Structures are given as C-alpha cells and as structure tokens.
Amino acid sequence: MSPDAAGLGRGRAVGFVLPALVLIGVFLVFPALWTIYLGLTDYRLTGLEAAEPRVVGLDNYTAALGDERFRGSLWLTAQYVLGSAVIGQAGLGFSIAWVLRDRRGPVKRVTEGLVLLAWILPSSVVAFLWIALLDRDEGTLNALLHTPGLAWLLDHPMPSIIVFNVWRGTAFSMMLYGAALANVPPSHLETARLAGASTFQQLRDVVVPRIKGHVLTNLLLISLWTFNDFSAFQITAGGPEGRSEILPIYIYNVALSGGRLGFGAAISFLVLIINLVVAFVYLRLLRTRREDARREVAAP
Amino acid sequence: GCGTDGGSGDGAITLVITANAISGGKNAESADWTKQWVIPRFEAAQKAKGRDVHVLFQPSGVDDEQYKTKIALDLKSRTGADVIDLDGIWVGEFAQAGYVKPLAEVAGPEADSWEGWGQIPTAVQGLGIFDGKRYALPQGTDGRVLYYNRKLFEKAGLPSDWRPASWQEILDAGAALKRAGVPIPIQVDAGTAMGEATTMQGALPLLAGAGAEIYANGKWTGASQALKDVLGFYRQIYTTGLGDPKLQQEAQGRDKSFARFAEGKIGILAEGDYFWRAVIEPKAGVAPMANRDADVGYALIPAARPGAGIRGQDAVSMSGGAVRVLNPFSKNPKPAWELLSFMHSAEATAAQLAGAARITSRTDVNDQVLGVDPMLKFVSDEVLPVTAYRPPLAVYPQVSVALQEATADVVSGTSVDEAAASYQRKLEAIVGASNVAR
Amino acid sequence: MIVLGGLTKEFPGGVRALDGLDLEIADGEFFALLGPSGCGKTTLLRTIAGLETPTSGNIGIGGVDVTSVPPGRRDVAMVFQDYALFPHMDVTANIAYPLRIKKVTRARREAKAAETASLLSLSDLLARRPGQLSGGQQQRVALARAVACHPKVFLFDEPLSNLDARLRLEARTFLKRLQRELAVTTVFVTHDQGEALALADRIAVMSAGRFMQVGTPSEIFRRPANTFTASFIGSTPMNLLPGVAGDGALRVAGAVLPLPAGVSDGPIVYGLRPEYTDLSLSPRDDAFTGKVAVVENLGTAHLVTLESGDHLIQAVVPEGEEPAPGTAAWAVPRPGRALVYRDDRLVSPLPADGAR
C-alpha cells in the first residue's frame, strides 16, 4: 500500500511538519546550540565572568573529566539508570503488564490506576510523599517495618532514589509493554504451551523476540528520561555528601549553586554525548539482529 | 521586560520593587509592609509634590539561590525591577558582573549626601560596599551566638548563666550534658546538606575564633592551622557522641535541629538571632517555645582560647544582612532613588518592624526598638562589635561549599589532615593556587 | 480415542460456548467440526487441547482423563488458523520447536525436522523465515511442526481459510492424503461445508454450542436431521419453503406436490437442494413457477434463482441450458430427493437401514 494514503504530497506534508519544527527550532534547538556554545566559555551568572565571559575552549571538558566528583556522579548515574530504569521500571513494568495481560475488571483497573497515578502526580508532591514515607523519625516505612530511626535516605541514598524512581516511572513501561503484549498473537503463546513450554520458555521463545522493538523503544526512552531526571533532587538533593549526586543534580549544583554556568553547560553537552552513545547502542542492537536475519537468509 | 517601561500615562511613571518575600510566606511582613505602608505613602508623598508615580511590588517566595538567579537573569538582560532586595553577600559579584552600579552613579550625588548614612554604623554600611563604593543601602544585620537550654543545663549541673570562654569549655559542657542523658548535647551545623548555614553558623565563626578570616588581604585561607583547629573541633563534637552526625546529612536537618531544640533535645545550638526571633518565638515561631525567655540562654561564641580570635578578640561572631540596590538600567533612576531612600527612612524602617524587635541598620531606630528584647539588645551591644562579614566575592559560594565539604568529611570520620588537604586542593582549583594563603 | 462427556464451557460474560457435549472420536478418524461463526468450534478445539478449562464435563484422550492435565502434557498438536509460526525462527527451528522443548538434542531434532520437511516437500525452504514463505508454504510448515512431534491427536483450526481459493483446493487434497498416511486422529474445524464434506470421515455440525448432527458426510448431505443442517450443508444453499401437508398432497409455495410416505397432515418445511431441482421452460404440473431473477455461472452448470411470489427458489441447470433473466420458468423437484421437516425434525424420507 502506498504510505501516503491521504494524498498529502510533499508540499502539504512540509506544511504539517513545519509548525512543530519551528517551535522546536526556536525553543529547543536554538537554546541547545547556545548551551553548547556556553560550554566552551567560563561563563558565570554573576561576577567578572558574567560581564566578560571568555572562550576557554575545551578547558571545561578537561576539567570535568579530571574531576573526581564528576566521575563519581557519572558512576552514580549509571547505577541510577541501570537500576531504576533498565532493571526497575522496565522489569516491573513488564511483569505487571504480563500478569495483567489477559485480566479484565477491577483488579486490573485499580492496579493500572495506582501505577499511573504515581506517574502523573506532580513531582514536587511525589517527592514530599516519599520524604514522608522514608523519614528517619516518623516515616511510615519505619513504622511498618518496626525499624525506628533507620535513616533510609542517609544510609542508603542510592537504593532509596532508585526505588523512588521505579515507583515514579513504571507506568510508562507498563503501558508500553501492555500494548506490546497485546500484539503478541495468543496463538503463538499457545503453540508454545502445547509444546509444553514453561512460562520462562514462552517468554524467551515467543514474547521477547516478538516485542523486541517495543523493548528497545522503551529502554531508549526511559534511559534518556532517567538520565536527565531531576526529581531525585527534591528527595536527597544529591546528599548525603554527594552520595546520590547523579548528573542532573551535579549540573544543578555546579551551575546554579556554584554559579558556573559555562561548566554546567559543558557537562550538559557531555550528557548529551553520553545519551547519544546510549541511543546509538540501542539502535545498533536493533539493527544487528535484523542483519543477522538477513545474512541467514542469504546463506544458501 | 516589565516594570521599567516607564510611564503608564502622560507624565506618570511606574516604579517596581522586588523582594524575595510574599504574603503567606516566611518574609510576609516585608511583603505586607511594602504593599501596605511603603507604596501608599510614597505615592501620596509624590502626589503632594505634584508627581504621578505608580509603584508596584513584585513578590517572590523561593530559595535564595533561585531568587538570585532570577534577579541576575533580569539584570543581565537589562530589565527588572527598579528597587531590588539582595543579600549583602551578593553585592560584590553583581557589581563585578556590571549588574549593579554605585548608587551615586545611578542616582547622582544625592545618594552620597543622604541623611541616613549618619545613622548606619560603618561596619553595617560595609554590607553594601564593594571596592570602596556604596552600591546598596543595608536593611539590617544579625549576629550569631550560642543558644543553650537552661533546663538541660540545670539537669547536667551546669550554670544557668553560662559564659564559655574557650572551645574546651563548650566541649566540657557537652560532655556534662551527655552524661545527663541529653540526646544531642551540641549542635553546630556541619556538612553540605545544611548549605550556607554550616558556613555561617559553624565554620566561619569557629575560624574567626581560631584567629583567621576566610578571605583577608586578597588571599583565601587554605589548610592553615586555624582551619585544622576548626576541623578538629568538629571532629571532637561529632566523633565522640556530642553531636548527631546523621542530623547533619539530612536534607531537612536544619529544620529538624530547630524542632529538636524546641523539644528540649539539644543542649547547645549555634544559631543567629533569626532563631530567637522567628523560630522559637513563643507566638509566631515555626517551632515555638512557650517559655523561651526563661528556658533559653544565649552566650557569645568564644574564641578557641581567650584572646585567640581575630583581632585578638575573646569572642567572635559572623553577620550578614540584606540590602537594597537600584537597578542601573532603571528608566527613572532619580525617582527610584527617592523610593529607595524613602524605604530606608527612620519612619519606614520603624514601620517595617511593626512592633517586632530586630536589628535594623539604623542606630536611631535600634535605640527605639531594641530595648524591648534583651536578646536583640545583647546582639546589638555585645555581638556586633566583635562580628565579621563574609567576603562579597563571586567565588565565595564555591569556597563556602568547599568548607562545608571539609566539615562533612570530618563528621563522617575522615582525619583532620586529610580533610584539610582535600579542602586545600579544592580551594586551589577554585581560586587558583596563588590566591591561597596557608 | 477422544471422549467428551457432558462438556460445558461458560465464559465469564455468561456466554455458553459449549453446552453439554458428548462425543466419541475413534482412533485414526478424521473428524470435522462444522458450523457458522461463533458456534463454539474453536472453543471446543481449544478445550480438547487444554487451552481452555471446561466449566463442567470431562475429556479423555487415549483412555486417560485429561480434564486437568496441562496442554503441554496432553500429547496433542494444534495448527492454528494463523499458523502461529514464530517469525524470528527459520523453518527448521520452527519445525523442531516442540522437540527443543522436549529437550531432544540439536542434532537429532534437526534430523527429524529435515525428515518431516521432506515429507511435506519443504526441503528447499529450511533456511527461510516464515515471512518469506507463501501462504501455502506456511501452512505446510505449520503442519510439519505438528507432525514432527508425533502426537496422539492433531487439532486443526481452519488451517485452510487463509489460503486463496485455488491453493485451498490443492491443500485440501494434500491434507487428506497426509492424514491417511499418518493415520493420526484428527479434529478439524471449518466453517466451509465443502471442506468438511471433502475431508472428513465424520462431521459434527454445531450451532450455538451444541451438536446439531453427527454423522458421515453422505449421511449429513443426504439426510440432514434438521433445517439448520439442511441449510448449512451443500455447495449451493438448500431451498427451504414453508408448506402444508393435507389431502394427500403437499402445498408449498403455490405448488401442489405428491405427499411423501410417512408425512401426516399439518404444517411442514419443504427442503430441496438446487442440484435436485430441474428447470423447465414450459409449464409443468407439480412444479414451482416463477421468473428468473439471477443466473450465476458455476462452471459446468448454472445456478438459476427464480422469484416465486415472496419466495426465492434456486435450481442448478446444466451448461447451455440456462434461461435468460426475466423469463418465466418452472422448477421441478427430482423425485425422492425432497426433504420434509416438521418441528425442525426430518420426517421424510425415513432413515434407510444401515445408517449409523
């Protein structure tokens, strides 16, 4: 079938895309380019460097890469993305979608509703709820677990914000995988069941190959979002003593509290590059599989 | 931009005031005073002079850092309110960035011949001075003391009129309190979670008590003996159970320490007069103590040893305070100056207090109002003479963070030498090795 | 070998998809489930496979009650309507999949897959993926996968319905031969009566979760037990006309026809297959009269639709004898071929002996 079903034509298509592109161009690409430029300067919001920022070339980058705090932050971010997005959100989201896949009725609605609620509530409210939950002295969790005085946020800051972010972001994965599972023909699963396959074998042989595209979309989006997620700031503010200072918080701290906007911009750009690499790896994975398939076919 | 667009009619001009104050917020009185006292009276006074002046107030209610960002962005793009509230510590960096200009440059010679200057002590004037030029009118100042809970002291057999003369006496009192079962004998803010409070309430007064200023004669204090003494003191408090190290790490640690003090769980707390006025104030405080006047004592922060403080003092303190500046890009600099000076007149300053006691910049007003509150009188009479101010430079916040990190290190068990060395490294990275004094 | 006892399946919404079914399917039999959409064919097949749990009743396979045995242990193989070939596996892997689950070694299962593939003329396609196969080839791969694991029972859910008309005919013959050779008990679901007649040893005609009739193709074709079966079976829809028996004659749609033996007086439904209806262009007694409305070419014959008052009567006429639309014509029932129903039960002709 011709993809241009409505007879749009190039001209009209451009007309349709243009408004969005203009808005994106002005309010996204332009500031982004500006930010990249700022990253090459020693620009600060106040002080002498605010009056006359100097182009310092790659100094910010060498400084960042040489900075222990930056490297530590990068490592924390990797843990955060891996733990909360790739394993936590994607894993939990998939499990929920899998368990609910052929359910109807109130259980499904309530579960989905709660998971979604965690996603759509404003982040400042959510942050406060979690502070209340994890509070050392009066937190609900300590009351429930009979562990009075256990300072979750101080003793286990990374696990805390990872669990927090799993709670916050699982909805997206759940919905995406829900849609994906709806695309797995029941007959395929049943064929596997008839052959005697266990749940794990069904997942491995039927479901995962089928929803690989969804898995990658999901991982790509949630990894990017988590990489740039700032909401943990409202819970630990990067603390205690930087032990949960993931990159977005690090940038905030150096750019805003420290006033070093040029340096912050440079790190933002580094983050962009890292994101790019992550995205590239994901897309590469997708492509490799397809090429495998093609090669197999080509072989006599 | 808004605000400085000049006239809102023929001949009529509009002036805008902005402050990090908003009705319903922490600084609500300031917002209310601006709206209900300053604006109507100033407009009336101008009308009497035949001028049609319109004044608007632009409130705000966020973290100081975010407020600062917003103001800086405004000034950077040459817009913003005509009269702007700033923290005194920002004056230098704003001046360096060209965001603010000396008052005389903006408003003309009237600024230097203002009647009020005579009422403001030189030290307080310093809040608005950078490079020897007056950039701002100070609103008032504060001082830091050691608060102590008399009931707990009594329990521990300590004098109800405690006057520590050295750091050792503080530690001794702490040990006594600890023996008496006080959960947190001493709370001196430490660590990065407390932010600037650590520097202001802890590191800097202690440094002054050890005889050093963080910035003197164009050099920043590095890992000097004074600094090591300060870190050593922290270490003694937090590794011997005199203080609660966890409390220093919590994001809401400072608020919690207020609450703990009010609950009678903290023996000694280093804080500013704000704590007295707004936190444990029996009626409106956020952690009110009904018997504040009887139960809470306050003492000067002693130098490490008598005479070991800066300038050879026996006691030390740190002060800060807010100022107001004129927007150099104002379309109506002269009327703006009139407004600013009006806001700092004795009458206006007194009105801003609205009956509450607090240390204003003007001696004439202080003389009238401080009599009612012995604590503020104490600050004014005994603390301000020994106090010191932070350097108003753009890199100061980063140095402050480095200091906080050094305290955090020792609180979490790092040795003093290591923490000091790491501070030294960071400081050199921030200001350049040649600007660090050892 | 397959025994159903009082099998009932009610879906959560209250739909009774299977309604107390009793059935025995013999070893090696090719059994067809035939019925219109929604009658429960798929549900029955899936219940036999174990993919649905019956609400009540039980299922036996090979003498064992398997009602609560999970599908993987029933030793059945199912071919789904959409074939359910795994798109990411090549043909070999697809065919070998059940063996892989049974932990047969790679070498042995590939040998087995190759052997099965050659039986179904798939040897050249072993390295392809399902997406690169035509519909007919896909169907054969699905069959091969079912065959490869040597099950006790084959279950086919409309395996031919995705093929185009021509392929369907070829596949049908092929399937029949294959089943003959393997001699595995087979249950085959279809909504196409032609397919059921052509393939099955026995057919169950279903409607609304019940069996309307169970019998051999010729029994069902010749003596449909009720009007539902009558109208459902046959490559052209049977003429079913209301009438009255009385005075020694049948009065149906304006025609007076001889009364078959054993029909007592009263209202009846008169059934006549178009194939057994001859067309005359000259007036005839004991015939339906009407105007030719539509003529459809059937290849070697034509299907003529007569409009007779409110009724439509269809007749099949041989090549070259078709009338032009609009002409008047007479439809003459071939003697002995009419079916008479009363209260929706066949009353004439009476069963011949020997019919099961």
Place this chain on the structure above:
Amino acid sequence: MIVLGGLTKEFPGGVRALDGLDLEIADGEFFALLGPSGCGKTTLLRTIAGLETPTSGNIGIGGVDVTSVPPGRRDVAMVFQDYALFPHMDVTANIAYPLRIKKVTRARREAKAAETASLLSLSDLLARRPGQLSGGQQQRVALARAVACHPKVFLFDEPLSNLDARLRLEARTFLKRLQRELAVTTVFVTHDQGEALALADRIAVMSAGRFMQVGTPSEIFRRPANTFTASFIGSTPMNLLPGVAGDGALRVAGAVLPLPAGVSDGPIVYGLRPEYTDLSLSPRDDAFTGKVAVVENLGTAHLVTLESGDHLIQAVVPEGEEPAPGTAAWAVPRPGRALVYRDDRLVSPLPADGAR
C-alpha cells in the same frame, strides 16, 4: 466506459505490478479481475481509483482521460477488502460520509442514508457502530456507502473474502442482483474463480501484471486460452498432462487418445476437467488408468484422485458411484471436452464462431 491504454505501474522496488494493460469495460458491465495473490489485481483497481499513479499509460472513465485526476474527482466508489468502515461513526454516518464530503445538508444525507440502508436491509442497524456488526452486515454497510453517492463506477476489492463460506454464497447472489438493479459499471477483484464465474459479465484473468485472457465466464471456462487460465478456472483443478501428438493419436500419461482435429504432430499439454472425466472400474481403451488415491465428497458428487504413474488425474463421479481408495480405475475423457495446448496456447478445439 472505462478505458485503459498501455497501463503500467512499477513500484519503487522495481516490481512491475501492471505491465502494459489495455482494456475496455462497457457501461453497466460487471467486470471481474481474477488471479492469484500478487498478480496485480489490487494495484489495477487502485490505479483506476486514482490511489496509485500509473508509471505510464492512461485511464479514461466516461470518455474523459482521468489519468491525472485525483481520486476524489473520478466519481468512483471503492469497497475495500477490509471494508474500511470508520469505526468511530455509526452506520448512518458511515453511509452518509461521501455525501457529507459533497456538502449535502445533514437532513438530506440522513434521508439518503436511510433510503440506501433500507435497500440493503440495514434499516435496523442504523445506530450501531461497525464493531457491533457481523461480517455480512459490515459488508452491506460498505456497499451502502458506495451506493449512496451514486458513482459512475463501483470498484470492489475482494468484498466477499472476509465472510464465512455460507454467507459468501448468499452475499454473492445478493451482490449480483444489486448490480443488475443499479446497472452501475462495476470492477470486481477476486481470487476465487467460482465467484468470478458466478458474478461477472466478463472476466480478466491476470497473472504477473498481465491479462492472460479476457472473456465471458463461459468462454473462459470452456476455452481457456492458455494453461494458466485452464488451471485457474474450475471448481476442481483441471487435469493438465504432458503428451505427444503423432501418428494420428495423442499419447498422454500412458493412454493413447484420438487426435482432435487441427492438432499437428509434436509435444502438447492435454487438459481435461475432472467434471468431464468419467470413471470406469473396468478396463477401457483410450482411458487413463491408475489407482484411487483420495476420494473427496463434493455433496452431489465425489472427486476421485487417481494415481497414474507420476501423474495425478482427478475425476468427478456422481453420488453413489465412488470407488474405494486403493482400487484400480480408468478415467475416460468425455468426447470433445479435452483441450490441447501447444506452447501454452490453445490449439484445439478451434474457436467456435460468435465468441466475443
């Protein structure tokens, strides 16, 4: 009324879906495009509709060259295979949609929709959405939508293929009557030869983007011009056997048959429909001999497949005469019904006069 001149469509990938087609379809004609999957039927229909732009060649409708006229202005209505009923509109809105585009007032288009719906017995369903309709009902709504806007041409893309076997037969008769009454030129795509024969005034048999034969159903059925058409047409696949003409006889699959008139010596392909093949259980001359492999019930007849050496030969035998699998039998061509091809062209029988 529809004229195609040298119509060619090449897709970006290099697929030549239409390959220089010339055709004229008369006013009011019911024209079927018949061919296997992928032969270009849909592409041709879409090109006539204007949904595809031809690579070269032109299209005229009603005497006007519409090659570069956008689809909305060609005054054609198309029924898609999946019906493409708008799921968010009820039946009335669906039927009235073309009129809404033509800016007919709401009142008038609802009246028109109701009228068309009653013509197609849809009056009770007007307020339903497509999701709440059965396949047959959906098909009628799609037809109603096409009918409602009174186009010059109907284009149907396999409109019956989504229906179940029984419904398909009924819908076929219905469609034929409807087209007769409306007398609108209709192009109908199908891969089911039975449908094409039954419905069409003329059929074009397509393969790989070309017309293999264009003619009336009986022409095509009786005298398929090539083996492709021969094998494609007929409800049972035609027997096509290689043979040699020589010495005044045809030698085909072990049988020696009389040489039809006009066939010169040389290799040929012998075509014989199963319907024209009689089965004998006693040895016969001029007959194919073999063993009965499969017997399929066709209702009033049986299709018997003989295995004769490497060849399979099928014959249709009347009810009650079917042999048991495994017995020996002889397939006797009915005189004058055999088709002889050489170089894939029909050489015997020679065309009768008067064939269009």
Place this chain on the structure above:
Amino acid sequence: MNGAGRHALGVLGRATFLALVLGFFALPLLWLATAPFDGHPGIAMSVPDFTLRNFRALLGNPYALTSLRNSLIQAGGSAALVVTLAALAAYALSRVRVPGRDALLYVLLLLSSVVTGTAAMVPLFELATRLNLIDTHLGVVLTMSGGLLPAAIFIMKDFMDGTPTSYEESARVFGASPLQILRHVVIPLVRPGLATIAVWAVANVWGGFLQPFILLRDPDKAPGAVILYTLYTEGGAPRLDLISTFSLLYSLPVVVMYVFVSRRYGFRFHGGIKR
C-alpha cells in the same frame, strides 16, 4: 506436581505479586489521602482526626487558588499546542517518506532531554526576553511545548504508523481533502494516542518548576508548582497542614483529567520502533 497443583501455585503467585505491587504503589499515596484532613498533620501517617480546617487555612493564602488556575492555563495551553502540532507533524512524518526522518527525530529527542535542564536556563531566558515573553503565560507554554514536542511526535508517530491506511484511502476516494481526512478519520482513530499525549503533556507542565519560575514575574501568574515550592521552603519549617492540603488540591486536577480522559478516550500506548 500435577497440573491442578501447578495451576493453583501459579494463581497464588500472581495474586501475591499483584498484592505486593498494589501495596508498593499505594503506600506513599496514603499520606496524601489522610494528612489534608488531619488537624495536626505530621510526617507520620495516621488516622486523621477529621477536619476541613486546613482547607479553610489554605483558602486564606492569596495565591493558592489562582496558582491552580494558572497551572490550568499553562498546562492546558501546552497540551493543546503539543497535541495539535505533534498530531500534524507525526501524521505527515508517518505518511510521507522524508529522508532522514528517523535520525532527525532521535536527535530532537536527545536535545529535548538536555535543554529542559538547568544549563539551558540562560539561553531560554534571554530568548524569552528578546521575544517579549517574560511574565506571560504564552512564554511558559511555548518553552514547555518546545521541550515536549519531540517525544510527543515520537510517540504519536507510532500510533499513526499503526492505523491502517485503507480508512484514509476510502475517504480520499469519496473526495475528502487531506485536512478533512485528518479531521474526520485520522484524529478520531488515534484519539487514544492524542489523549495519552495530552495527559502526558499536562502532567509534565503541571509539575514543571524551573521554567515558569524564571519566566514569570507576577506571582498572580505563578502556577501551582511554584506556589507549592513557596509553601515548602518559605515557611521556614514546612507547614505540613498547608503543604498536604495544597498538594491534594494541586494533584486533584491531573488525576481528574486522567480519569476523565482514560474513561472517555482510552489511555494507552502503541507500538515500538518499527522498521
């Protein structure tokens, strides 16, 4: 283990899992449900001594209610803009082959995640100043939309790719223009997608703090996020009564909107990266 046993075990496992999930997601929310009605709310969750006093106290705050209105304006405006522009763009990108379209989408997606951060604050602010958008709702709407659009287009395109083209072709044969096709056919078909994007956009703008804070001057225009922040940091110690009550009021509109939208239009995602 026999089949029935294994089945029972499976059912039990699922039930346990679902119960844990429910608990995990409900637990933090309980505080929000109780504290606003508690006369003396603490951080600790407790059965409230029921009162509506907190709500009265909140109404006393001059900015609380207007801030919700402002949130509504900004979130609604952004959602409308994002949905409209994303639908148009995604449709065109889905239906017309544009070389390099996927690469473009990915790059924009990447940029969007960076530019919402702190570092881009200066460029955004200066841009808004030059365009006279400071202290306007429009400024907030435009900057927020710019950041949300790439992901919206990305998700929307999946929906568009997933709808069969025969609907559009059918309408086209009847003579509908591309805009008519979009309005009559495509939009209704992808309505769940639009609804999903709308909810997502609203939720994002609703919670956004930094942009409205730096772009707005007049607190009468400040959205809920800024006011909540004020309540939180400006009270000295947090005023739990006001915070909990405002949190509830502030959360309610998004929740109501989600419930409405998901009931009415469905709320779901579509495909994955198909190529």
